[in-house]
Structure formats: C-alpha cells, structure tokens
Amino acid sequence: MKPCDFNYSLRVRLKKEESFFGPGVAQLLRLVDQTGSLQTAAATMQMSYSKAWKIIRIAEKELGFSMMERHVGGAGGGSSQLTALGRDFVDRYESFQRDVYDVADKLFEKYFLTDCENGVRE
Amino acid sequence: MKPCDFNYSLRVRLKKEESFFGPGVAQLLRLVDQTGSLQTAAATMQMSYSKAWKIIRIAEKELGFSMMERHVGGAGGGSSQLTALGRDFVDRYESFQRDVYDVADKLFEKYFLTDCENGVRE
Numbered sequence: 001m002k003p004c005d006f007n008y009s010l011r012v013r014l015k016k017e018e019s020f021f022g023p024g025v026a027q028l029l030r031l032v033d034q035t036g037s038l039q040t041a042a043a044t045m046q047m048s049y050s051k052a053w054k055i056i057r058i059a060e061k062e063l064g065f066s067m068m069e070r071h072v073g074g075a076g077g078g079s080s081q082l083t084a085l086g087r088d089f090v091d092r093y094e095s096f097q098r099d100v101y102d103v104a105d106k107l108f109e110k111y112f113l114t115d116c117e118n119g120v121r122e
Numbered sequence: 123m124k125p126c127d128f129n130y131s132l133r134v135r136l137k138k139e140e141s142f143f144g145p146g147v148a149q150l151l152r153l154v155d156q157t158g159s160l161q162t163a164a165a166t167m168q169m170s171y172s173k174a175w176k177i178i179r180i181a182e183k184e185l186g187f188s189m190m191e192r193h194v195g196g197a198g199g200g201s202s203q204l205t206a207l208g209r210d211f212v213d214r215y216e217s218f219q220r221d222v223y224d225v226a227d228k229l230f231e232k233y234f235l236t237d238c239e240n241g242v243r244e
Contacts, residue, residue: 006138006184010222013131014234020128062128096233100132103225111218112136 008108012097020062021093025055029082029090032068038080063089130230134219142184143215147177151204151212154190160202185211 014021024045031041042052060067067086072078082090136143146167153163164174182189189208194200204212 006136006142008218009135009137009141011133012226014128015131016128019131092233096130096229099229100222100226103229104134104222107218107221107225111214 004113006112008104008112010101010104012100014093016062021059023097025059026090026093026097028052028055029067029086030094032080033082033087033090036079036081038068038070041080126235128234130226130234132223132226134222136215138184143181145219147181148212148215148219150174150177151189151208152216154202155204155209155212158201158203160190160192163202 013019028041028045031044032038035041038052039049042049056068065085066083067089068080069083070078070080135141150163150167153166154160157163160174161171164171178190187207188205189211190202191205192200192202
C-alpha cells in the first residue's frame with residue numbers, strides 16, 4: 001500500500017476570450033463588502049491599490065455592470081461598497097467555486113484515495 | 123435579460139508542497155502512450171524534449187514510481203512507453219478531470235446561465 005501523500009488544487013475562473021474573474025478579484029470584492037474600503041481590502045491581500053482597482057475594472061467591463069460604488073470624501077476619506085448586482089455576482093461565484101470543490105473532494109477520494117494506506121489526505 | 127456571453131475555465135493539478143501533475147504532463151504521457159515516442163509526443167505539444175523529460179521526472183519523483191520506460195536503440199532510434207502504473211495513473215487523472223468538468227458544467231449552468239437570454243454558453 002502506498003501512503004496518501006498528495007492532494008489536488010483547483011482553480012475556477014470566468015472568461016470571455018481572456019479570464020476576467022477568478023479567486024483573487026472575488027476575494028477582493030468580498031473584502032470590500034466586509035470592510036467598506038477598497039484600500040483596506042487591497043492591503044489585506046497585499047495587493048497594490050492600483051492593481052485592485054484594475055482587476056475590478058476589467059471584471060466590470062466584461063460583465064457590463066458596476067460591481068462597486070465609491071463614496072468620495074467625508075471624515076474617513078471616502079468608502080467603497082458593492083452594488084446589489086456586484087454582491088449577487090460574488091455570491092454566485094463563491095457558490096459555484098464551493099460546489100465545484102465539494103464535488104472535486106469526493107472525486108479525488110474516489111480516484112486517488114481508494115488504494116492507499118490511510119485513505120485520508122495529508 | 124443579459125446575454126450569456128461568458129464561460130468558465132478550470133484547472134486541476136495534483137500537488138504535494140508544489141504542483142507535480144497537471145493537464146500538460148497528463149497529455150504528454152497520453153501522447154507517449156499513443157505514439158510510442160517521447161520525442162513525437164513533445165513535438166506534438168510544441169514542448170522541448172528536455173522540458174518533457176523534466177516534467178515526467180518530477181511527477182515520477184513525487185509519486186515514487188516510474189511512469190515511462192525507454193527502450194534505447196533499434197532501427198527507429200528507440201522508443202518509450204508507459205508502465206502499467208503510469209498508464210493507470212494517467213487514466214485516473216483523466217477520469218478525475220473529466221468528472222470534475224462534467225459537474226462544473228452543470229454548476230456553471232445553475233449559477234450563471236439561469237437568468238440570461240439564451241441559456242447556453244457561446
């Protein structure tokens with residue numbers, strides 16, 4: 001019996017000709033939703049503000065709607081929040097990703113963990 | 123109604139600390155199986171022979187068994203073929219990948235194609 005000493009990784013992206021929405025921008029938008037700040041969201045992911053801004057713009061352009069609204073000014077220096085369409089889209093992507101992972105876990109078990117030593121991944 | 127004008131992409135890899143087996147090496151090994159030649163297999167994928175050799179070596183090292191046997195010499199300048207374990211492993215990876223895609227197709231439909239114009243992907 002061989003030991004079960006490897007795992008799998010899986011990445012889901014949405015694309016037209018090019019990818020425009022993946023785990024990074026989804027996490028970023030979720031963090032904007034939670035923190036009310038694109039700057040905080042980007043910093044949390046150790047991503048530059050300009051890159052954060054750019055990947056959201058690309059997604060919005062391809063999807064044809066705004067995902068995030070900025071409220072400029074005020075005591076805190078402005079804030080950002082998701083639009084209803086933006087939040088709904090992030091929800092869908094996260095659900096899609098989660099369900100794919102759930103099934104992939106079971107399939108990985110079926111194909112790779114049935115004849116090894118402990119039957120569980122490291 | 124919005125048009126259904128995007129699709130998804132998905133990549134499945136096997137990993138320990140690092141990825142060691144993905145779509146590229148799987149396709150390469152399948153081509154070795156079909157052509158009996160690593161050189162032909164690599165050329166078909168527009169991959170250098172040395173890279174082809176390297177990615178197979180990495181997979182073999184991580185898995186702890188040989189996936190390919192070389193038969194040196196002879197009129198045709200030698201040939202390569204998969205070991206039984208190698209072929210079995212490629213079979214499993216392809217089945218894993220295919221089943222993940224099948225389910226992901228259905229999930230993509232569920233989450234992204236239910237409220238758009240034609241209900242089918244481009």
